[in-house]
Amino acid sequence: MPESPRPRVAALALAVGLVLADSSIVVLALPEIYRELDTSIAGVTWVLVSFNLVMALAAVPAALLARRVGPGRAASVGLAVFAGAGLACGLADELSTLIVARCVQALGGALAVTAALELLPATVGSERRAATVWAGAGATGAALGPAVGGLLTELVSWQSIFLLQVPVALVAAVPILAVAKHEAATGVIEPELRRTGRPHLWANLALAMVSAAIAAALFLLVLLLIEGWRLSPIEAALVVSAMPLAAILGGRLADNVPDARSRAAAGAILVSGGLAGLAFLPKATIALTLPPQVLVGIGLSLVLSALTETALGGRAPQAIHGGWTISSRHAGVVIGLLALTPIFTADINQQRHDAIDAGTAVILDSPVSPLLKLDLAERVSERLEEERGKVPTIGPAFEPLPADPVERAEVEQLQGELQDQLDRGATHAFSTSFILAALLGLIALLPIALARRVDL
Amino acid sequence: MSGRALIAGSIVASVLLVGAYLAAGGSSYEPEKVQDPCKPREWTNPQGLGQIANQFTISALDGAACRLGVSRETLARALATPEARERFTRRYGIDDEKLARAIRAGLVRAVDDAEEAGALSPLLAVPLREALQRIPLEQAVEIVNDAQAFLGNVESFLGPAQGILEQLLP
Secondary structure (H helix, E strand, O other), X not given: OOOOOHHHHHHHHHHXXXXXXXXXXXXXXXXXXXXXXXXXXXHHHHHHHHHHHHHHHHHHHHHHHHHHHOHHHHHHHHHHHHHHHHHHHHHOOOHHHHHHHHHHHHHHHHHHHHHHHHHHHHHHOOHHHHHHHHHHHHHHHHHHHHHHHHHHHHHOOHHHHHHHHHHHHHHXXXXXXXXXXXXXXXXXXXXXXXXXXXXOHHHXXXXXXHHHHXXXXXXXXXXXXXXXXXXXXXXXXXXXXXXXXXXXXXXXHHHOOOOHHHHHHHHHHHHHHHHHHHHOOOOOOHHHHHHHHHHHHHHHHHHHHHHHHHHHXXXXXXXXXXXXXXXXXXXXXXXXXXXXXXXXXXXXXXXXXXXXXXXXXXXXXXXXXXXHHHHHHHHHHHHHHHHOOOOOOOXXXXXXXXXOHHHHHHHHHHHHHHHHHHHHHHHHOOHHHHHHHHHHHHHOHHHHHHOOOOOO | OOHHHHHHHXXXXXXXXXXXXXXXXXXXXXXXXXXXXOOOOOOOOXXXXXXXXXXXXXXXXXXXXXXXXXXXXXXXXXXXXXXXXXXXXXXXXOOHHHHHHHHHHHHHHHHHHHHHOOOOOHHHHHHHHHHHOOOOHHXXXXXXXXXXXXHHHHHHHHXXXXXXXXXXXX
């Protein structure tokens, strides 16, 4: 009786989803890591950047290695390295250790993901079907990553994100081990040598630009929600779940439009539109982030699948071209993060300063007695010192509230006005970065327009 | 669905969203700008000692902040506690003498503003100005922080003298 391919397809999809989720799974944990490891925003960004940078650099060499040593063996070793490095990440108590472990994790991940694409055609029966399963698993992982990471950070700890990856990676490796054993027993590694064809330049370039915009959207939105609006990781996870939910809708929409270039263009426009919406939020309200997230979610689903299909279509071997798409996507993420982090870090410091000045002005210009207002200014000052450069929760500075009902009402009103100024500052601090990310999405329309030849 | 319809729909959705957010004030949702402390701030017809003290404090902070080249808000937070003051002087490279001169200048501006607004008699303003130009730093900070007590004392000590002067003057 022939062996059912289902467990192996599921294992390969799980491996791809797990590794590509790792690109974004720590996004919601970054503020927690930032506090616990006592680092800077620029420093903590490297937890994300290091993984994506190594993935970008290692994806194509990993694909070549997978073809040379055998995709079964490569995927098994890749998943083992990924799991081991995940364990090291979970046990890291310093930023430098965490970043090194993330780099090793990316090496293992690159090997597993590209080898999976080489294994899938034989498992599912066709290269086209393999590309669809591979791209779908990757998109699902990338979309679900932040929400899962947020839930784990809140319910357990940021370390649990990495520790949980260990058993999942090992479970995914089990069905693939059979292929590795077969490769070792038969010595058959590369049944035929085919021309690899040139990588699809325009599709990969567009993938890089769009990925930069999407990474920025996710990273900036999470920081806005947690650091700016003081949401907990679990609350932020629920909020950003709007994006993967919308991505499911986008996937259905994509099924009805056969032209990949139109899907890619529409997706890039929606991603840019959503990002521009986030840049011009008229109030610090969660509900107002939802419509832009829906646009980004639908857009990312349309554009990523269309560009991946275009980059892989008619090209062989799939692992090498899959490697190029992985490389482009992760290079885009790195570019997006490295280009925008210094901009919003500078903006958030400036806006925090402006917001605190505006809040103090509200206190000084208020009708409360001079002694009380200076006492409040003092307490606000102390609160700022306690929060050491972060956007502060201002409530404790107003406690205890005055016993006199008139004064109490005045102070409560002041508290609301001061918090409003801080919310304005925190929200406005991200505007420039969101606009730049939206521009990146729009610039991606140029390579999409040039990608005339679609080999599907 | 055709590719063109999908692209057109994407453009419309994006433009509608951004347009709606801009119309709702998305481009101006930022902290309010604080006023330049060097620009005169009008006194709003103060009634009673509490309100006069309030505006006196604001004027003093404005005057001192203008002299130091910082915002009134930054200075108010800096004068709140000795620790905050130390952080402020370290950050801006200001020594005690410079800070004292600035606060004295601010207090004199407050007296000028109070006199101009009719909240302080010229007969009280003249000696007050003279006295404030010479007071030590700690006392100057104390006056800014508790202008009500200071003005209350001025009223009780110099008030009777003002009455005598008004009787003597033609």
